[in-house]
Amino acid sequence: MPAALEDPFYYLRNFHTLIDWISERYSDLLDTEERDFIDDFRALPRASRALLVRMVMRKGNLFRASKLNYAEIGNTQEAAAPLIALGWVDATPELDLAQLFGLLTLAEVDACFGRSPGRKTERLAALLVENPEPRPFSDWYPTSDDCIYAVGLMEICDRLRLMFFGNLYQDWSEFVLADLGIYQYEKIEIDASARGFRDRADLEFYLLLHRWRERFDAGEALDQLLPELPLETHGNPWLDARRRKLLFQVGQHCERGGLLDVALGLYGLSDYAGARVRRIRVLERLGAHDDAFDLAQTASSAPDSEEEQQHLARILPRLRRKLGLPKEPPAASTPVRRIDLVLPQPPEPLSVEHAVQLHLHEDDAPVHYVENTLLNSLFGLLCWDAIFAALPGAFFHPFHNGPADLLSPDFHVRRATLFDACLAQLDGDEYRTSIRRTYAAKQGLLSPFVYWGNLDETLLDQALTCLPATQLKACFQRILADIKANRAGLPDLIQFWPDERRFRLIEVKGPGDRLQDNQLRWLEFCATHEIPVEVCYVQWAQD
Incomplete structure (x- = not known):
């Protein structure tokens, strides 16, 4: 085992590395809630800090106390008490039936609701009508001596992770994989002023795009989402590239769904790679062949890439036929x-x-x-x-x-x-x-x-x-x-x-x-x- 992982509190050390890095480089970006969290976290007993980090690094925000058994932490309830006192952890959260089922085994479902045939998903569907309201765990399962902890800090911890990595797809496992030697990174002298976000507005704009995309991927109705889609250019080129990519992807979704006018508008607002070709194709589908041809001609005179040039070589002859224009000789190609x-x-x-x-x-x-x-x-x-x-x-x-x-x-x-x-x-x-x-x-x-x-x-x-x-x-x-x-x-x-x-x-x-x-x-x-x-x-x- 690498020396770094011989320390049973390796994960806590990694979390401290992250918040120390952020405190040094992003102090001007932190809001009051984030500053207070970092200060209060550092003041906690080690076992409480470790328990919180263990929960933060796991999936979801609901945890059974009986499943939080870590030798280095010791008594879970004692470690949780300061977290509960700070309001970071709720020891009596109200759970809806779906959340409860996510925490129980099938045998425990039987203990709560009586034995019945079927899988958990089938049992859940059958019981939802009779149990629509959320309740504390002790009300759902009075014979259990277990309790549920709900962590209310996930958004803060996600923001801190975002400041550190500059994205939300890298997570806490990066530290462990590096400690294990599974991932090995080039060592680069990183200046103390180097950071992914220039100011708080950059951070908030990243989160705005991320949340919009989450809602979009979850299937929320477009008529609710589109008015909130950020259309204005953002001053940070890196973030604006993300915005333009999002516009392009939403345009593709609208095009596939037959919302051609919406797609055309979104492609026109995005100069993401491929957007101009998609505009031409949508104009063609709308029957605006003259407009499509004019745009294709403009693109052909100064293509953005070889890929765009390749697409235009297929589109232009088709548009010429539709407009009754004379054919142009095909470009010479070398046989393979x-x-x-x-x-x-x-x-x-x-x-x-x-x-x-x-x-x-x-x-x-x-x-x-x-x-x-x-x-x-x-x-x-x-x-x-x-x-x-x-x-x-x-x-x-x-x-x-x-x-x-x-x-x-x-x-x-x-x-x-x-x-x-x-x-x-x-x-x-x-x-x-x-x-x-x-x-x-x-x-x-x-x-x-x-x-x-x-x-x-x-x-x-x-x-x-x-x-x-x-x-x-x-x-x-x-x-x-x-x-x-x-x-x-x-x-x-x-x-x-x-x-x-x-x-x-x-x-x-x-x-x-x-x-x-x-x-x-x-x-x-x-x-x-x-x-x-x-x-x-x-x-x-x-x-």
């Missing part, structure tokens, strides 16, 4: 070499990609199943220092697996000099040494690009032997140009001929499968840059 194989269907769980890998593999021409892992990993290793540069706003807590602005439009621009220096190594032989050095020095550290489990020394050596530096540089520049889109879509397999210092990429398609858009874009790129790539279509012999 095709392989057709008929193979015996492998036993599960062997995939079609692995079947082709085994079929093509030779001792002097090994085949590896790499998909998106190899080129991304080589890029991540060569450019490690640029990716993990401690720029303002990039890192603000110890648990970043990559910079917070990784998918921001200006990610590359902010680090242009650093990336230029990394990629310049590909103009000579220095890149091989750099990649190997980083591979050894950073082994196992989390990265948004490096797939340690898929990259062993054999694969690394073969890749550095066979992949030309000029082609690596072209691929790395493409990844940098649109990280979100271009980290994916790479061919499934790579075959090396180490003695001849050559290779080929192979995209595998099983019966009925077809090339996806991002795969087509990579294939076109490879053909343009004379990167050897083939598409292998597989049929099963018995078919």
Whole structure:
């Protein structure tokens, strides 16, 4: 066991780390309730602090005292007393029937309501009509000597967690996984002024978006939600990107539901990637072909990305036909070499990609199943220092697996000099040494690009032997140009001929499968840059 976890109060130590970090960096953002909580928490007896943290780190906010048995804490009721006195824990909360059933076993349901056939869900449905009002646990289950604790601090603790992580998807387990060595993070000198939120308004706006999304995901009616959707631009670029993404996603939902006018308006307010193409498609569905064509023409003259350009290449000919306009000559494309194989269907769980890998593999021409892992990993290793540069706003807590602005439009621009220096190594032989050095020095550290489990020394050596530096540089520049889109879509397999210092990429398609858009874009790129790539279509012999 790691030394950090030998301390039975490791979780309490981690919680103190979080509130100390927040007190140092976010003191001006804390409201009175949060300040009082931190001060009062520090003044509690250790057992009470530990019990509260144990409950906060578990799911839900209702806990049976009998289930809170921890040797290091001791008597649960004694530890809970100061928490109850502060009003942080309610020892007699009123429970509705659904909450009660969530706390009881089926045998205990029988003890409360009498034995009856059926599962808990069936029993709950049957008893709801007769028991609509909430009651204390002792009224529901008078023969039990147990009690229920309701923790009323979850929102405060969530806000503190949000300040620390800058998001609500990371939780307390990050500390434990790091202590265990399951997650290993690059150590970055984080300035005391570094933080994810500039002011309280930023924090509240994040929570506004989060709560709106929670209600939306829960199925609340759109006519109630839409008036509360934040439409105005927010001053924090990172938060405004979240707002624009939300508008886009709600627009997609409305489009799928046939609310085309609403979708059109939402897409028009969001410049999130793909929003302009969706506007064109909605205009087309509404029969506004002239408007759709004009917008498509404008987009085509300055496309936001390769993905948008690809969509427009399909949309414009269709709109031309509908408007009776003359056809334009199709854009030239480079054909990709095709392989057709008929193979015996492998036993599960062997995939079609692995079947082709085994079929093509030779001792002097090994085949590896790499998909998106190899080129991304080589890029991540060569450019490690640029990716993990401690720029303002990039890192603000110890648990970043990559910079917070990784998918921001200006990610590359902010680090242009650093990336230029990394990629310049590909103009000579220095890149091989750099990649190997980083591979050894950073082994196992989390990265948004490096797939340690898929990259062993054999694969690394073969890749550095066979992949030309000029082609690596072209691929790395493409990844940098649109990280979100271009980290994916790479061919499934790579075959090396180490003695001849050559290779080929192979995209595998099983019966009925077809090339996806991002795969087509990579294939076109490879053909343009004379990167050897083939598409292998597989049929099963018995078919």
